[in-house]
Amino acid sequence: MPLPFLTADRALDAHEDSDGDDVLAHEDPDRWRRPYRPGPWRVAGAALLLLVASFMLLATMIIAFAGAWSGAGVCLVAALAVIGSALRILRAGVWVSPSGLRRVGFFTTRSLTWDEVAEVRTVQQPVRWLGLPRTVQGQALTAVGQGGAELPVLLTDHNADFLSRTEAFDRAADMVEAWADEYRAVPA
Numbered sequence: 630m631p632l633p634f635l636t637a638d639r640a641l642d643a644h645e646d647s648d649g650d651d652v653l654a655h656e657d658p659d660r661w662r663r664p665y666r667p668g669p670w671r672v673a674g675a676a677l678l679l680l681v682a683s684f685m686l687l688a689t690m691i692i693a694f695a696g697a698w699s700g701a702g703v704c705l706v707a708a709l710a711v712i713g714s715a716l717r718i719l720r721a722g723v724w725v726s727p728s729g730l731r732r733v734g735f736f737t738t739r740s741l742t743w744d745e746v747a748e749v750r751t752v753q754q755p756v757r758w759l760g761l762p763r764t765v766q767g768q769a770l771t772a773v774g775q776g777g778a779e780l781p782v783l784l785t786d787h788n789a790d791f792l793s794r795t796e797a798f799d800r801a802a803d804m805v806e807a808w809a810d811e812y813r814a815v816p817a
Contacts, residue, residue, distance in 0.1 A: 661725070662726065663725075665800065668794060670790070678714055681711055682708045682712045682715065718735065721735055722790060723783045723784055723801075728742060728743070729812075730749075741772070743813045745775055747775050749783075750773075751806070755767075756786070756788075760788060769785045784801060
């Protein structure tokens with residue numbers, strides 16, 4: 630008996646093993662894309678928040694069945710805030726498109742066109758460990774703006790995406806640098 634879903638799974642695995650440069654016919658080439666996958670620390674943090682949110686939603690249901698509608702509303706709003714936080718954590722990172730570079734943080738998002746970026750490079754410097762105040766020596770992908778303006782650090786090898794995954798950091802940094810080299814305007 631043929632199992633068609635297994636062949637689709639194998640095709641997906643073959644696509645994941647490719648270098649990622651092949652563009653699908655139905656894909657919009659101008660969309661923003663993250664040149665790497667979210668790391669295990671980021672996914673684990675979001676999963677933990679979603680677990681907490683599920684208990685909050687269960688509490689909302691129990692409070693609503695008890696008849697305390699205002700308490701249920703407050704609990705529902707809090708659960709939705711936790712779900713939104715989990716989604717924002719998953720969305721955080723560096724995104725690229727032919728139009729520019731975007732650094733998405735938890736509270737802020739900053740987009741730059743490639744014309745505003747003079748150079749993207751990997752440097753050795755003290756970096757924050759998992760975004761906490763503690764710093765360790767590591768690698769950081771930085772961007773320099775036109776006129777020498779220093780921009781915030783894009784990626785580090787000790788953030789939630791790349792902690793204990795130096796090869797993944799190197800691949801992601803190379804991808805962002807390749808996007809910058811391809812689309813950045815060459816100064817005359």
